[in-house]
Amino acid sequence: MKRTIITIIVVAAALAGIMFLLNKNKAKNEAQTAVVAQKNAAVAVRADVVDTREVNTQYITNGSFSPKQEVVLSAEAAGRVIKVLVDEGDAVRAGQTLAIVDSDKQSVDLANMKANYENAKADLARYENAFKTGGVTQQQVDQAKLKVENAKNSLKSSQLSASDANISASFAGLVNKRSIEPGTYVSPGTQMFEIVNVSTLKLLVNVDEKNIGQVKVGQNIKVEATVLAGQAFAGVVKFIAPKADASLNFPVELEIKNNAANDLKAGMYGTAYFGSETKAAVLTVPRTAFVGSISSNEIFIINDGKVSLKKVVSGRSFGDYIEILSGLEKGTQVVTSGQINLLDGMAVEIIK
Structure with missing residues (x-):
């Protein structure tokens, strides 16, 4: 009987010891979990500061060159082509006969x-x-x-x-494409030649709403072609769209005189430089600081480890940086990456 009581006491003591250890480990795990949870509550973001930066105030935008005149000449009457008088690449004058058709x-x-x-x-x-x-x-x-x-x-x-059966050039230019050969039978509407005039070209670019005010019809603009290093061309503003597109950009058409060698080709990538190339100190933030897009004019600022959504007034675009007209002060820390995970008042952790 005495032995049984001793055994019960030993077993109870062992169980009590086990329960003590389990409760101790549980408390330790809960404490560690709380620390981790507290640490993970801060959203990881990248940041930069609002600062006065020296920027080039010249507005630069890009587009593609297109010919001022281009036309596809088609047959107006059915018949068989007797002679083709020009080849691709040939220069033609206005009214010149390009092909003779026997209708x-x-x-x-x-x-x-x-x-x-x-x-x-x-x-x-x-x-x-x-x-x-x-x-x-x-x-x-x-x-x-x-x-x-x-x-x-x-x-x-x-x-x-x-005479309408014969095909003639409607303006002076170059034969860009020839779609017929002698003996070809053509019907009304059959495409025969493509003529382009590249002595003068057009460059269509987009100018944002912050800079469109400085663009005027008749204004002289410096133009360069990406593949023609070291060459500059004179462009003239011929058209400014009265209505912006969905991105608040205004299409602007420039007219550019080609050089004697016709180095500019339709389809080349071109750059237009609006205004003079001058440096100025401007209050700016990185382009990536804006929530969604620049047009939102919303930026998360960081203060005491937490973010708040700030409404700003943005100005001109200078490549990777955007001018701030109002709403932010120099030295303010702003979020530049991770905005998608943020809400007003959230805690953040800045990462490099």
Whole structure:
């Protein structure tokens, strides 16, 4: 009996010891979990400061060159191509014949009109001779003259229609593409040539709302082509869109005179420089500080380890930096990465 009591006491003591150890470990784990939870409550972000930076105040924007004039010449009448008079790359003048097309219908109509005209002239000659001897009246002679005039006009119309079968250049330029060969049968609408004029080109660029006020029609703009290092071209503002696109950018069209060698090609990437190249100290923040996009004008600032959403007024764009007109002071710390995970008042941890 005594042995049984001792055994029970030993077992109870062992169980009590085990429970003590388990409770101690539980408290320790809960304490560690609380520390980790407290640490993880801070959202990891990257940050920068609002600062006065020396920037180039010249506004720079990019676009692609396009020809001032370009046209695809198509057949206006059905027929077979007899001759092709130009090749791709050839320079052509306005009105120059590029291809000769034998149009069966036009040829038949032209032959008929010629025959009618010659017949009307012969009839008039006979009436005039008969009138001298009193064989016909003056009215009949006048009618014969009218028929000659009508036949002459019909012949001219037929000649014009026949000439439409041939393809001529509508302006001076270069043959960019030729789609026919001698012997090709064409129908109305068949594409035959593509003509472009690159002596003058257009450059379409977008100017944001912060800079559009300094752009005027007729303004001279320096233009460069990315692949033509060291060469600058003179551009002139020809058109400013009266309405901005969805991104609050205004399309602006520049006209650029090519050089004598026509080094500028349609499709090249071009850069336009608005304003003079001057340096100025401007209060700026990194472009990445804005929540969503620059147009939101919202930035998270950091104060005592927590963020608050600040409304600002942004100004000009200087590449990776945006001018701040109001809403922020120099030295203010702003979030530049991780905004998607933030809400107003959250704690943050700045990482490098």
